[in-house]
Amino acid sequence: MTIAAQTEAVEYLRNHPLLRTGDLDEARHRVGQKFCDHRLDIAQRHQDLAVRHNHVAGRHSSINYLHYGADVTIDPGMLDSFYLLQIPLSGQASVRHRGSDIIASASTATLLNPDRDTTMQWGADCRKLLLQIDRGYLETVARQIIRAELPGPIRFASRIDLHSEGGRRLRQMVCACVQAAEAGVLFQGAPSGSDLRVEEDLARALLTRLPSNISHIIERADHGSLPPGIRAAVEYIHANLSNPIQLSDIAAHVDLNIRTLQNGFRRAFGQSPMRVLRNARLDAAHYHLMAQTDTPDVTTAAFSNGFSHLGRFARDYKARFGHSPSHTARHQDCG
Known part of the structure; x- marks a missing residue:
């Protein structure tokens, strides 16, 4: 049975x-x-x-x-x-x-x-x-x-x-x-x-x-083992999503030269450090827009996650998630 x-x-x-x-x-x-x-x-x-x-x-x-x-x-x-x-x-x-x-x-x-x-x-x-x-x-x-x-x-x-x-x-x-x-x-x-x-x-x-x-x-998380310097760089990126950090700031924090940092990220993620930073910011904004209560508006979601240009944010968001940030804010289902 x-x-x-x-x-x-x-x-x-x-x-x-x-x-x-x-x-x-x-x-x-x-x-x-x-x-x-x-x-x-x-x-x-x-x-x-x-x-x-x-x-x-x-x-x-x-x-x-x-x-x-x-x-x-x-x-x-x-x-x-x-x-x-x-x-x-x-x-x-x-x-x-x-x-x-x-x-x-x-x-x-x-x-x-x-x-x-x-x-x-x-x-x-x-x-x-x-x-x-x-x-x-x-x-x-x-x-x-x-x-x-x-x-x-x-x-x-x-x-x-x-x-x-x-x-x-x-x-x-x-x-x-x-x-x-x-x-x-x-x-x-x-x-x-x-x-x-x-x-x-x-x-x-x-x-x-x-x-x-x-x-x-979770779907985009890297499940493989990362070199310590690259792992530290990822942690630094996620800790500073709302701050105006540059590539040089990431490299200095993990004590790697910029070229080594870029090569490490391309081997680990197939992306540059700044692309990983941008995607992490987009993911964070997506998370906040999906919250079912106390939902921030699109402007707040963008600015609080390190984006200073709303038009560029909307373009990059649609490229990553397939629809506009305003669409996400109107159709929260798993937030």
């Missing part, structure tokens, strides 16, 4: 029970201890709560099976310290996040960002697998991938099609982790080396397989 076929009948992590209760206050308190403080209410007064919460955890993440057994409304506000991937196993839930209303089902998962408000309504037959990943850890893994500082908070698209390649792969990975935990070889106490590798694999999968406001940066 496939994993997909099993989900209708199986209570995952049955051997790792955390909570069994019909008491609303206890459910709110105990579930909140593993996630965050939240408001929990029974939507239909005649229904009885029958909470089943199973839980395993590593150092930076946890996997949970959760079923309330009644129609409930959940208002956690902002999660603050973690991301939460919610994979429905049965039933449906209505999730409002980042201004969008999503019907979560066996074909649609949701990914909640820590700095955006969330409200949810779970049906009585709604059962979910929940992957919780620490925000700071995910950001650390992201920095390792892009070999640079992040331009700001990481924000994922909230709706995940579980039939897409990325959604299907994430679901398979989480279910495989559940099966490993049930077999007693994963998340059994003090984190082991294999636990830490699995946690990194999960974080990397979220970052590389699901759309976010840094997907374009």
Whole structure:
């Protein structure tokens, strides 16, 4: 039997029970201890709560099976310290996040960002697998991938099609982790080396397989090993995107002559240092224009990322991303 076929009948992590209760206050308190403080209410007064919460955890993440057994409304506000991937196993839930209303089902998962408000309504037959990943850890893994500082908070698209390649792969990975935990070889106490590798694999999968406001940066990141001088030059570039630095400034900072610096960048990236600087500035401006709230206008995005000529910025931006910066500002989908 496939994993997909099993989900209708199986209570995952049955051997790792955390909570069994019909008491609303206890459910709110105990579930909140593993996630965050939240408001929990029974939507239909005649229904009885029958909470089943199973839980395993590593150092930076946890996997949970959760079923309330009644129609409930959940208002956690902002999660603050973690991301939460919610994979429905049965039933449906209505999730409002980042201004969008999503019907979560066996074909649609949701990914909640820590700095955006969330409200949810779970049906009585709604059962979910929940992957919780620490925000700071995910950001650390992201920095390792892009070999640079992040331009700001990481924000994922909230709706995940579980039939897409990325959604299907994430679901398979989480279910495989559940099966490993049930077999007693994963998340059994003090984190082991294999636990830490699995946690990194999960974080990397979220970052590389699901759309976010840094997907374009990840796609263009160089994954090979760079010589120390070139790596230092890239770090200097990303630390000074808003400053009017020149080629001579980069060379002086890493103690290389200009010709050596240029040759090193052409070997590593196929581009000159100043082209890498320009593209990094364009990526940063693109990131800011994709932010769904507190969106800067095009002029602010350009000037705050080192561009002093709006016409040239618009031309270079369209060449890199295929459309104008004003189009991005009007059509934010993964910001």
